[in-house]
Amino acid sequence: MRGRRLIPFDGGSYLDREGLHMAQVVYETKACMRCRQKSQVTVDADALKRWQSGELVQRAFPLMTPDERELLITGTHPECWRAMFRDEDDED
Numbered sequence: 001m002r003g004r005r006l007i008p009f010d011g012g013s014y015l016d017r018e019g020l021h022m023a024q025v026v027y028e029t030k031a032c033m034r035c036r037q038k039s040q041v042t043v044d045a046d047a048l049k050r051w052q053s054g055e056l057v058q059r060a061f062p063l064m065t066p067d068e069r070e071l072l073i074t075g076t077h078p079e080c081w082r083a084m085f086r087d088e089d090d091e092d
């Protein structure tokens with residue numbers, strides 16, 4: 001694929017995408033704890049680098065909602081989190 005390269009990174013990897021925004025990359029999350037699906041999140045390449053170098057996620061991605069940060073860090077979808085907690089509450 002022309003213009004596409006995989007850049008290995010600790011704890012994940014991201015693709016450099018051509019044609020969209022040069023500074024944005026697609027980050028693949030871990031598998032969701034509930035539905036086991038991985039997600040792809042488009043993030044700022046520089047912020048991703050800073051986060052993976054140890055910067056706090058809320059400082060690297062100040063505009064993200066807590067749900068989006070949770071997805072980025074754990075791969076767990078907001079609706080899956082809620083479903084898991086609801087399941088726990090329902091169980092006796």
Ligand SMILES: [Zn+2]
Nearest residue numbers: 032035077080
């Ligand atoms: Zn899920």
